[in-house]
Amino acid sequence: MTMDIVQSSSAHGSSPCATCPANRHLARLGLKVDSWDYVVALAGNPNTGKSTVFNALTGLRQHTGNWPGKTVARAEGGFQFGEKRYKLVDLPGTYSLLAASVDEEIARDFILFGAPDVTVIVVDATRLERNLNLVLQVLEITDRAVVALNLMDEATRHGLQIDDRRLARDLGVPVVPTVARRNEGIRELINTVADVASGEIKPRPHRIKSTRDSSLDRAVNQLVDQIEDAFPGLPNARWVALRLLDGDEQITRAIQDGSLGDLSRGEQVQTVAERLVLTEVGA
Numbered sequence: 001m002t003m004d005i006v007q008s009s010s011a012h013g014s015s016p017c018a019t020c021p022a023n024r025h026l027a028r029l030g031l032k033v034d035s036w037d038y039v040v041a042l043a044g045n046p047n048t049g050k051s052t053v054f055n056a057l058t059g060l061r062q063h064t065g066n067w068p069g070k071t072v073a074r075a076e077g078g079f080q081f082g083e084k085r086y087k088l089v090d091l092p093g094t095y096s097l098l099a100a101s102v103d104e105e106i107a108r109d110f111i112l113f114g115a116p117d118v119t120v121i122v123v124d125a126t127r128l129e130r131n132l133n134l135v136l137q138v139l140e141i142t143d144r145a146v147v148a149l150n151l152m153d154e155a156t157r158h159g160l161q162i163d164d165r166r167l168a169r170d171l172g173v174p175v176v177p178t179v180a181r182r183n184e185g186i187r188e189l190i191n192t193v194a195d196v197a198s199g200e201i202k203p204r205p206h207r208i209k210s211t212r213d214s215s216l217d218r219a220v221n222q223l224v225d226q227i228e229d230a231f232p233g234l235p236n237a238r239w240v241a242l243r244l245l246d247g248d249e250q251i252t253r254a255i256q257d258g259s260l261g262d263l264s265r266g267e268q269v270q271t272v273a274e275r276l277v278l279t280e281v282g283a
């Protein structure tokens, strides 16, 4: 059985400018993600259309399995756009990065420690205020984010008008309105993701400013040094330090038993690749 669906022509055409936005073709690679240039995470509150976006980009109808050691669904697939290959990871819905549930823990760990090249936050345009909570949390930890303002048809139906340009300005990251179920805005979304991945667009998210030389800053900096010594190469040591000061039990345990180190990108990506090979062999 093969689940690979390649629906459009290859990007390696004879176009004089294969990388120009207008000439970049999308090839849905299904499960064929044995190698990739960029990893893209799809995050968002539950039921905002993440999997619909995932399917539109990969051509997969649904691919779920178990995250290593967990019992919740995840999906991974690939697409090629222009000359680059992307691995797309569809994360469980989450309201915050504080990991109140196993689903949230998986999403959080991937966004924080999987070091995706781009994180797409799919938000429900009809519930913007609630959805922005997660957006702001994600923007605290990564610059490379794109907001997909999904369910725009529903928003319109409810008489809501959203100034997406103003939102993009206020957040400091690109915002792309979409109706994923009808494939609307998906091309703009891919273009934007590609430009953020390549560095052509450099988002500058607005962050909560800390006061210089506050006792909080001193405590955080001291902890960051210790965390980086204990777990060299761990991304987002500052976030870990803040969680420790907040008394987060999971993070405290992960430091005590050393499992925080396992969350670094290398191991996670390798595990994902191994599992994909197993899935394809077993399929």
Ligand SMILES: Nc1nc2c(ncn2[C@@H]2O[C@H](COP(=O)(O)OP(=O)(O)OP(=O)(O)O)[C@@H](O)[C@H]2O)c(=O)[nH]1
Pocket (backbone or CB within 6 Å): 044, 045, 046, 047, 048, 049, 050, 051, 052, 053, 092, 093, 094, 150, 151, 152, 153, 154, 178, 179, 180, 181, 182
């Ligand atoms: N009207 C409308 N419906 C949409 C749109 N995008 C997705 N949907 C529908 O919304 C529902 C949820 O979509 P999913 O893609 O499963 O959402 P999800 O974020 O993956 O959900 P979880 O994985 O449970 O967090 C489905 O019935 C989709 O068909 C859209 O832009 N407009």
Ligand SMILES: [Mg+2]
Pocket (backbone or CB within 6 Å): 050, 051, 052, 090
């Ligand atoms: Mg889903």
